Amino acid sequence: MSLLERLNQDMKIAMKNKERDNLSVIRMVKAAMQNEGYKLGRQELSDDEALTVLARELKQRKDSYKEFKSAGREDLAEKLESEIALIETYMPQQLTEEELESVVLETIKEESATSKAEMGKVMSAIMPKVKGKADGGRVNALVLKHLS
Template sequence: MSLSEQIMADMKEAMKARDKVRLNTVRMIKSALMNEKIKAGHELSSDEELTVLNREKKQREESIEEFTKAARTDLADETKKELAIVEGYMPKQLSEDELEQIVVNTIAEVDAKGKSDFGKVMKALMPKIKGKADGKAASSAVRNHLN
């Protein structure tokens, strides 16, 4: 089942269950995917869909951070629920050990020697972990191994 089909099915299910948070979140995801499809001018590939999901996830994480700073726990809690729904559509995240192993392999693959090769390692690493690991965690792991 494609992501679009899954979203449509989940939207119908949320309507029947009268789950407003889930329905609104799924609608936002559907809207973001549709906007990206129109912008691209073609059906989205799974990588493009993943990029849209990552953008939605990041927006919610930033919102939670801002709401927490402003002491708006009500909005932060609501956004955390939305974030959980968005994460449900994303591929399984890599564990720290799996990420470390991919970083070590990539460093060996590009024959990186030191800090100056950071960009080269990241360029080779990011396509491998796209949607499966956080970019901040990946860059931190690369820095640790290149030091």
């Protein structure tokens, strides 16, 4: 089942069960996917493209969550926390620290990178491998650790 089909199915369930918060989040994610489709000039997004949109939506909410927490807005932070949890259910299983480190080391070896100056080359080779499975910040930190 594609990501869009899962979203549609869950949207119907949320409507039937009158889960307004879940319904709102699912609609926002679907709208973001639809907007991306318009930008690309297509009706349907591939699962990979849909995953990219989903990851972007998740990152935006995580950033906002940090801002609300630091500003002391617990009410808004709690709402975002539930949105983040819902969106994460649609994301692929995240890589463990060991799995991610193995991918990083393997890619550094493939790219024959030895210094921080080659970090961009390594990052651009790693990110497609871990798309949706690891946060870019985690990847960046590991690459930096192994290239220094």
